[in-house]
Every structure is written in C-alpha cells, then in structure tokens.
Amino acid sequence: MASALLKPIPVIMDCDPGHDDAIALVLAHASPEIEILAVTTSAGNQTIDKTTLNARKVLSFLGSDVPVARGASKPLFRELIIAPQVHGESGLDGPTLPEPRLPESLLSAVELAAKTLRESDRQVTLVPTGALTNVAALLLAYPELKHKIERISLMGGSAVGGNWTPAAEFNILVDPEAAHLVFNSGIPVTMCGLDVTHQALVTRADTERFRAIGKRCSTMVAELMDFFVKFHEANFNFGGSPLHDPCAVAWLIDPTIFTARKAHVDVECRGRLTVGATVVDFSGKSGPMNVDVVTGLDLKRFIDMLDGALRRLD
C-alpha cells in the first residue's frame, strides 16, 4: 500500500464513459496514490458527444475541477463502432447525474495531453480505458514528449480470445491501428485485458455492499452497477460482471494485488476474423518485451479497494 509520504502518481485519464470508465474515474479521484491532472475523452462505448458529457458529469458529481478535453470523434482510419447494448443510449444509463458545472476545455484531447506533459515536472502516466485513438494521435503528433510518459496503464486486449468478436476485445477492436502504434511505441505498457478483467467479477452482493455505504457516491456507483450487470447476466455466463476499467487504475494504486507477465504485443489490423486481436508473445522473439500483461488478481482485495475508495467520498 503506497504511503502518504510518497508523491501521488500523476495521471491523464483517457476514457469513454461508459459505466466501468466512470467507476475507474471515481477510484482514481478517491485514491491518494493518484493525482488526476487531466481527463480526455474518446469515442467507443458511445459517441464522443455522449462520452464527453458523461465524463464532465461524473467529475462534476465528484466535485473535481480537473479539465476535460474532447478527443477524436472516430478512430484514426476506420468508422466508429459503439456499444449501446452495454452502456445504454446515454452511455451511462442508470443513475441520474446533474448537468456539469464546468465547460469543456477549449483544447482538444491531444492538445490538453501535450500541454499537461510539457508542464509537468515529473513523468506522467496515461490511463486509457477506451479506444487508443487519442493516445496514438498524441504519440504521432508529439513524439518529442514521449519521454515525459512514464507508463501507459490501459484496459484493453486479451491474450486469449475476445469479447466483442471471438478474437478481439472491444477497445482494441474500435481502433486497431491506434492500438498497434501504442503497443509498439517503446513506452512501458501495463495491459489490463480480459485475461484479468474477466476475473474482476462483481456480483449483486458486491453492489449491495457498495449501496449499503449509504453516501452519494457509493449510491451512484451502485446504480451504475445495476445497469452494467443487466447486460452481462443476459449475455455471458461469468457468475458476475467484469469490472474492466478500474483494473487499470487499481494496478497503479497497488500492483501487488495483481500478477503479470512480460510480453511483446502486436495488434492484428488486417485479418478478416482476427482484426483487433492483441497477439501476445511471451517468448519475446517477435519484439521488445515492453508490455506487462496482467493475468490475475486477488478479487477480494480488489473489491475491498473499491469499497475503501467509496467510503472516502461523500
């Protein structure tokens, strides 16, 4: 457990709220180990209009003044695919959130990220929990700022099978070229893919435990969970709902609750059946092993971490 004596990790959250993105934002905001410098939004779970509004609503609800900048409305080279079945028409169906207090940043996602990196006196960690469009665009537009990025802790991909197609996980599938650029950027990456997130299963009992905390934020998160659980119960047989995005934040807060293996990762952009697949090479023969592929977690400690975070917020 990181002590208060250590400086918090400065992060830029790049997200497409999205129920689990929203919970990841809550976890990051609530944790003394993390300092959110900026939030940028991507399209995927819903359109950029909706994800940007949702991000602003969540931050407003949390009482945060962190700037929110709108990202690309579509992937680098492809048409957008979205996931209304999972996240609803608004992208955050479930709780009623008040209108945001603050306007969007005048800067684009890439501009705000570049500015944040330039102005930070320390290296910054990027935490993308949606498609990797903005991150790839940042690396392409400002390669001279790469050295200011300490690590990219992302939710996406899978060594074994997908969730949107049999071979591909949704975030990577939305923008495979962007993902390939990010994984091959040379920057250290923590890949919280389905290998671990399909083990990060929250049950209805966990939802009730959060609701029983009885504060504004814990109630809001419980309501997010209620909606999110519906899709997973109808379509999968996991015995719970995988809470994907918070894993990428939780790894930064306490990597000891996870297990990971080093690998080289390429992203398939061409195969008819396998576009969006993260091809994970644990042997390292195909390239530098800059990716920590997270493969397991201590579920009890993960849920306790979320519970603790929700208790700290009102």
Next chain:
Amino acid sequence: MKKRTILIDCDPGIDDAIALLMALAAPKLDVIGITSVGGNVGLEATTRNALSLATLAGKHVPVARGMDLALIAETKRAESVHGTDGLGGVRLPEPAYAAEKATAWEFIRDRAAEFPGELEIVAIGPLSNLAMALSAYPETRRRIKAIHLMGGSAGVGNATPAAEFNILADPHAAAAVFQSGVPITMFGLDVTNRATLSSAGLETIRAFGGRVIAPACAMLDHYLAAYRRFGRDTLALHDPLVVAWLLDPSLVTLQPYFVEVETDGRYTTGKTVVDLHGILKRSANAMVGVELDAERFIALMTKLLRSYDESGSAKDPGAGR
C-alpha cells in the same frame, strides 16, 4: 467387437510416428489406410517414414502420397524439431512395400465410398489432403463420419504467437476443413501442450525395452532435445493424444465451439479462432479438447508400445485389412 474404421493422415514427424505405432497396435482400431502430407518435413520423407513405420509395426497398411506443399500459402517445415529425415536420425526398417498409385485425396474418396458413414480420419499433419478430398469430391463430405485432428489452439500458438504449426502450415486447407460440415474433434495445444513426458518418464518407458520401444525412445530423445533448445524441460506428445482419446474418450474433456481459421492476418495467419463465449451465436462445428488426464494418457501410450513385444503378437506383415 466392431472395430472403428480409421484412416490416418500424417506427416511423420516424431510425434506422428508414435501416434502411428500406437494406432497400429490397437485391437479396437482397423487402420485401413495412411495418407502422407508434406509438413514437418517434405512429402518424400513423410511418405518413406509412414511406410517404414508400418513395416516396423509388422502391418501392411496402404500408404497414399498426398500434397507436398500448402494449397496457397508458403511452405513451412519443422526440421528443427524432427530432424531433416523427420525421425531424429533414427534408422527404421526399409519399407516392405511401396506407396499406392492413387493420390491421397483419391484414396480418401475411395475409402469413404467403401465405408460410408464409418470412416473416421485421424488428421495429425497439415490439412492439405483433407481439403483437397473435400473440395474435389463433394460427396466425400457426407460419407466421412468424423475428422479427429491435432491442430490449432484456443489460446496462444507454438509456431507463431498466434498459431499452432499444423494450421499455420496450410491455413486455407484448415479453413476449408472447419467450414466443411464434417463433424470435427479438435485436439489443440490447449490439451496437447499438457500431454507431457519428462526425461525421467522417458527413461521409465525405455527400460521396458522392445523392438518398437527402442526406436520410439530414440526418436523421443531427439524430440526432447529440440524442446530443451526451446527452453522447455518436457516434451509434448501432440499427435499421440488423438489416438489415445480414440481408445479412451475419458482421457480428454471436450466442449462444443464454433471455430474458424484466419488465413490472412499480418500476425494471426493460422490462428484457430475459437468462439469461447458464443459471441457469434453460430452452431458449434467442432468438439474442442479443453482438459486431459495426462498420467493415464502416458500409461495408455506405454501399454500400446509395449504390446508389440507381448507373446504371440508378432504381427505378420502379410496380414492386412
């Protein structure tokens, strides 16, 4: 007792060799033919090896030559694992007979016509011959009872990070086989990588001695050395698992899945895309091995290889089908 009618399509190859020797020793299996394919090594070598193995086993089983090269893709070989001759340099008896005049795909067509609804094909090499037979002779499709193949993986590959060798060696053929509608049992790396034998285990088998066990263990010495060069300390008996399962289905747990093969990925060519979560909502086209009992598998393999030296079982090479 009604024997099962079996045709083995193979590219011996050390683990193919063990699988062949097991099948030829099994009283419950009537191996009516062997078809050779280029794969681990070239067709000339795999054909000669199949003939020599049948001769070693004392069985006159017809061997028909098939495809040397993949249907469309570039040729892949695995001499680094099996040696340039395909058997790790182990000398086997000269073949007691010659290969058939018919090609492998004509042979498969003819045997399926002879045993409609009964013929089961054990496919333990690249699937080039099967794809040829199924596309050239469409009526063959309906006549084949099942294809039990060693190939693919629901997880990571071995030849490349995404693909297992047999499927990588001819991905288009594999795609055609999985699209064919013939019932498929797929023994991929998910189970075969766990069908392991250690150096100590190999010594236990070698200690039994015998006219088949001695050369089999010599081949496995070479095979284990190759695995060690790849950083493993045990060898995996991929092809033999298929034969063992035929004789004892309780050895492997199977689950039905819809499976397709990627033929044109930059990194994923040869990947068997297994729809583990039923996302596509398509009917299953294969029973896929997911769990195995490795200890009982090794015991069954050992028993079959030893049976060549049991009294009264010196097989007459003239005793065919």
